[in-house]
Amino acid sequence: MPPATLVNRVAGSRPRKKALSRKNMDNVYARIAETRFRRHVVHDIERYRRYLEAGGAAVYSQAELDALAAAGVSDRLPPRATGYYLELARRSEAVRNLIKARPEETEDLSGEADPSNQLKYSPVPGLLHKYELVLLYVVRACSSWCRYCYRSDFLTGKTEKDTASIHEIADYIRGHNAKAEAGETDKPRVREALLSGGDPMVLSNRNLFDYMNGLAEAGVEVIRIGTKEIAFYPKRFDQNFLDMLDLFHELHPDVLVSFMVHFTHPDEFLVPDGQGGWEKGATGYRRNPLVRKAIRDLRSRPFVTLENQTPIIDGVNDSARALRVMQQELKKLGVNNHYFFQCREIEGHRAFALPVETAWAIHNESQANLSGIERSRFALSTEAGKMEMVSVIEGHRSARAIGGPLGEALAEGLAVFKLHRSPHSDRQGDLVIARRNPDALWITGYEDRILYDGRKDTPDGKFAPLLSLIEPSRIAAE
Known part of the structure; x- marks a missing residue:
C-alpha cells in the first residue's frame, strides 16, 4: 500500500502487528491468562432504556432519557457505565453526577476541540511528548465515561488523534534518546511513559503486556498506567492480571509500574451511610471490599506504586470535607495524593467546571489538618505545562x-x-x-x-x- 494512503487515519486504526510484538515469545505469552469479565456495560440512551425496563438501577428516568435524546447529548459524548458503577450511582449523588449526562451539556459547546493543543506535541501518531514523560493513547474506550472527560475528543474520534503502535513508539523513543545522549536535542531523555486512552485496563492482559514490554525494551524506566477501572470495575484487578504483572517484573526487574488511579469522590471506595457521610467500623470508615482488595493486591508488589489524581467538578467533589477525607483515606490505603486538577477547557466544560479561584479555595481548605504526606497540589494542565x-x-x-x-x-x-x-x-x-x-x-x-x-x-x-x-x-x- 503506498504511504500516501496512510496519512489520514482515524482514531483507533494504527496497525497492531501483534505477531511482530510476540515473535519468539511463545513461552512468555503462554504464561499470560485472560479472564472473561461480565462488566455489563450500558452504553447510549437506547441501551439505558432497555436496562431500566429490565429492572436496572434507576439512575435515569424515561423522561430524562427523552430530554437527553432531544438535546443530542450522545453527539457530544454518549452515556456509558458498568452495571457495578450504576449501582454505586444509585446510592451516591456524587457518583451519579459524575457519569449522569445532562441536557445542559449541549447548551454551550464552547471550548477547545483539542485541549491544551496536544497535537502540537505529537511527533508520532498516538504519542504525546512534552516532558521526559511520553503519553501513549492505547485504547479508545473506558468501562464508564465521566461527563467531564478531557479525552472525550479522542474517545469520540473528533480529532485526528490515533491509537499508538508500540513499534512506532519504541522506534521513536530509541531515536530520541540517542539524540538526547548525543546532545542533538534540548529535550531530555525519555524515562517515563504513561499508557492512557481511554482506559488501558479495558485491554486484555496480553495486549497490555505488548505495550509494557515494548516500552521496557525501548529503555523506559517507569511505566505509568492511567486508569479509573479500580473505581469503575475493581474486579478487573484479578489473579490473572496480577500474574501478568509478576511476569513483566520477572522480565524487567528494574522497571517501576505506577498506577495513576482516578478516584473522584470518597463514595467510590468508602461505604456511604446515606446521610452524606460514610459508615464507620471499629477502626475507622468502612471501605468498599472490592476496591480494598484490588489496592492491597497491587501494593503487595514492591515494584508497584499507586498515585491518585482527579479534577474538581461542580456537583461531584466540590466540597473541602470530601476532598480532605479522600486524601486521608487514600493515604491510609497506600495510595499517594498526586494532583487535583482544574476542569479542562474541553467543549462543553461550562456544564462541569467551577471557577478556578473557587476550585483553588476548596482545595486549599481541604489541606487543613492534613499531614505533609497526605497533601496534594492543585494545578491546571495547560499547553505551557502543569501550572x-x-x-x-x-x-x-x-x-x-x-x-x-x-x-x-x-x-x-x-x-x-x-x-x-x-x-x-x-x-x-x-x-x-x-x-x-x-x-x-x-x-x-x-x-x-x-x-x-x-x-x-x-x-x-x-x-x-x-x-x-x-x-x-x-x-x-x-
Missing part, C-alpha cells in the same frame, strides 16, 4: 493610592501560578502572576490580566505586562 495555583491574594482598596492601572490591579488582588512542570527546562519553577478574575474557568480567563508571565522566554517578555502598568503610573506622578 500549580500557588495562591490567591486578596486585594486591598488602599493600593489605589499608588494610582494608575498598577494601583487598580493591586486593589483587585492577585492570582499566582507556578510552572510546576514545563516543556522548557529554563522556565521550570517560574511564575505567572495575574490580576484576580473570580469568573475565570481556565487560564484563558487571565490572559488579559497578566502582570508577570514566566511562560515567556526572555526577561523583557516576562516583565512586559507589569512594565506597561508601571510606566503610565510614573508618568502620571511626574
Whole structure:
C-alpha cells in the first residue's frame, strides 16, 4: 500500500502487528491468562432504556432519557457505565453526577476541540511528548465515561488523534534518546511513559503486556498506567492480571509500574451511610471490599506504586470535607495524593467546571489538618505545562493610592501560578502572576490580566505586562 494512503487515519486504526510484538515469545505469552469479565456495560440512551425496563438501577428516568435524546447529548459524548458503577450511582449523588449526562451539556459547546493543543506535541501518531514523560493513547474506550472527560475528543474520534503502535513508539523513543545522549536535542531523555486512552485496563492482559514490554525494551524506566477501572470495575484487578504483572517484573526487574488511579469522590471506595457521610467500623470508615482488595493486591508488589489524581467538578467533589477525607483515606490505603486538577477547557466544560479561584479555595481548605504526606497540589494542565495555583491574594482598596492601572490591579488582588512542570527546562519553577478574575474557568480567563508571565522566554517578555502598568503610573506622578 503506498504511504500516501496512510496519512489520514482515524482514531483507533494504527496497525497492531501483534505477531511482530510476540515473535519468539511463545513461552512468555503462554504464561499470560485472560479472564472473561461480565462488566455489563450500558452504553447510549437506547441501551439505558432497555436496562431500566429490565429492572436496572434507576439512575435515569424515561423522561430524562427523552430530554437527553432531544438535546443530542450522545453527539457530544454518549452515556456509558458498568452495571457495578450504576449501582454505586444509585446510592451516591456524587457518583451519579459524575457519569449522569445532562441536557445542559449541549447548551454551550464552547471550548477547545483539542485541549491544551496536544497535537502540537505529537511527533508520532498516538504519542504525546512534552516532558521526559511520553503519553501513549492505547485504547479508545473506558468501562464508564465521566461527563467531564478531557479525552472525550479522542474517545469520540473528533480529532485526528490515533491509537499508538508500540513499534512506532519504541522506534521513536530509541531515536530520541540517542539524540538526547548525543546532545542533538534540548529535550531530555525519555524515562517515563504513561499508557492512557481511554482506559488501558479495558485491554486484555496480553495486549497490555505488548505495550509494557515494548516500552521496557525501548529503555523506559517507569511505566505509568492511567486508569479509573479500580473505581469503575475493581474486579478487573484479578489473579490473572496480577500474574501478568509478576511476569513483566520477572522480565524487567528494574522497571517501576505506577498506577495513576482516578478516584473522584470518597463514595467510590468508602461505604456511604446515606446521610452524606460514610459508615464507620471499629477502626475507622468502612471501605468498599472490592476496591480494598484490588489496592492491597497491587501494593503487595514492591515494584508497584499507586498515585491518585482527579479534577474538581461542580456537583461531584466540590466540597473541602470530601476532598480532605479522600486524601486521608487514600493515604491510609497506600495510595499517594498526586494532583487535583482544574476542569479542562474541553467543549462543553461550562456544564462541569467551577471557577478556578473557587476550585483553588476548596482545595486549599481541604489541606487543613492534613499531614505533609497526605497533601496534594492543585494545578491546571495547560499547553505551557502543569501550572500549580500557588495562591490567591486578596486585594486591598488602599493600593489605589499608588494610582494608575498598577494601583487598580493591586486593589483587585492577585492570582499566582507556578510552572510546576514545563516543556522548557529554563522556565521550570517560574511564575505567572495575574490580576484576580473570580469568573475565570481556565487560564484563558487571565490572559488579559497578566502582570508577570514566566511562560515567556526572555526577561523583557516576562516583565512586559507589569512594565506597561508601571510606566503610565510614573508618568502620571511626574
